[in-house]
Amino acid sequence: MRGFWDLVGFEYKKILCKRSIQFTLILSVLLTVINVPVALYGDYYVYGMPYESNYTAMVKDRAYARSLSGRPLDTGLIMETVHAYAQIPPADDYQSTLEYQTIARPYSEIYGAIRGVFNTASKRFNMEDFQMLTKGEADGYYSIRHEKLEQHILQTHMSDKAKELVMAMDSQIKTPFTFSYTDGYSHYFMMINILGLFCEFVIAVCLAPLFSREYTSGTDQLILSAKHGKNKLIAAKIFTGFSLTAIIGLIQLTLAFCLSLTIYGPEGGSAPLQLFNALYPYPLSMAQTALLLMVVSLFAFLMTGAITMLLSANLKTPFGVIVLVSVLLIAPMMGSVSEQNILLHNLYQLFPTQMTSLSSVAATIQYEFGGLVIHPYVFLPLFALTLSVILTPLAYHIFKNHQIE
Template structure:
């Protein structure tokens, strides 16, 4: 009953409607931008928007294949064959590339796949394209998955990553769990969602704006004395306020996720939900499909949200005005946006990857891990544990802050 009233108190405010409307429009716009700005090319020129997406999907229809060693070998040989004909080759002074029908008919429709194959064989620090495929020696077969594992190993042994043997073992074991051969196919929508997750930070902030007055609003309105002197003012009311805040936060979060993902998935389709992440980057060690990866990261962002709600409520219980709460929250949420990691090791980077903004970015291919004695945990797990822990700590502290509030 009390929670219902507290929920109503949140919903009834005009500012709630205004903030949520702006936030939903902003989220829809930011996630919808790739849809609106989408463009692909063929021989005839640029194809934009829905037409471009449909064209791309038609090209991929022929690429829904299992990336067996044989298929990879055949594909490489095919490209090497194209490079043997001088009429197909262009040169910009630095490198050779295919031109004309050879490019538009044989490369362009599957360039992403060819780049994926080329990069699997490349040095980890280099970014390769299809025009590096002629240099590969595949006389004894493609050995694609052996190369893929070898590349992961090279990455793990890179001294700049500063990984301990335990961490290398952890990532190696995880990468071993990836099912091979990889199934290839279209995954355009999921790729956009995964690369846009950090944009949800605005949604989190909007939720904080709405939640900020839960306790401090009572101080500001002068209702604190009445409710704190009532029977349940220092007990059940706090639980009700917390529950209403979490309920509102959850509902608003779900709404934002729908607004963020629905336009992308409607435009690009859900194709690829069951395909492995490795078809985007073979160095990714997580054995997830695109759908699993998206759901796991949404789950982590939800944990971040819960902790941020906990922090908002704690500040709200301690501050006299909701504005003061927001003044503290803004730098916590947005300053990390301007801090770039300079690697994946060291306290600075490892801390940065745990801050709310960076925690929204999955960083599936960066091998970010944390070692506690003999225990190694990847960034996703640490984020979930950390923000779950912070939520558990901060919600009772917020309640205590309100209970101990002195009316003055």
């Protein structure tokens, strides 16, 4: 290892001494800092007039939700919420009514948590429907949820084994859910996809010149004719690429997580994931889900790093690398693939930007190979790791065998 760490140090210096990269890194941190509290900017308007600032609203709703934390989300709490919402008179904007603000609003997080289960394919469950919810319907909340999930699973083209496995996972979820204020985690889940895109773009900008800059600047001749230029240096470059990717990813993911919990509130880590989306079938807590998302995102970043390094070794300019990686990152965000076509759907989830989405990580559709059923949150990082392991030696050999012509 003699000299390896010196070479790694120089590779870091080459990357971090560039103004454009310093600017990109600072900008990405700033964007994260600005993006986490984005929901708090501005005011809530009623009839064209500012009613209260979004920050005030968050503080108020957080206090209401905290007062309900620890209570089981059972018939009693649902009906208490229904009775409170029943007080709201008919209005174009019910949230502006005094009754909503004084009686129903303290229960708004409960309403938000359960309404999704009552949506049907033809009708979106709204506040008026909720006002008329009967005790019988409230009693059936968990069975409706289970039936809905079962129906969804049965409609997919997964194997029977996979369907059974998902239902078995779901049966492990403890009901009734214990309600908790979880906005710190919820905001993190909602922003991680866009945060992932930022990070992957920054990784592409930082790593694009790793090999290709040597071609454009003409230093490739010095490198490839030097003792360690065809082995140790390439290993040092690859180590630098992956370690820098990991550092950028860890800093950004941790910064966003800490900011989200600091700004919106840290509690809710042990609350079930189903408070964020009742139809997820995994018995995971909010904190476990956040950790899984971070791990999967980190592997997605490493895969982006490996793709960027391969392109960097292959193309003659860093700009071309950035353009290609940007297309790879942004294009999949423009569309979607139906769950009905499992193969395409599962392949689509393997794009780097898709991997950083909770809907991919906690998806109902499983990955299946020769009778083996693998959960998405296990398969996605495994795939990213495998692809990185395949691409890295290719980058190594392309640079090693580069010819100066």
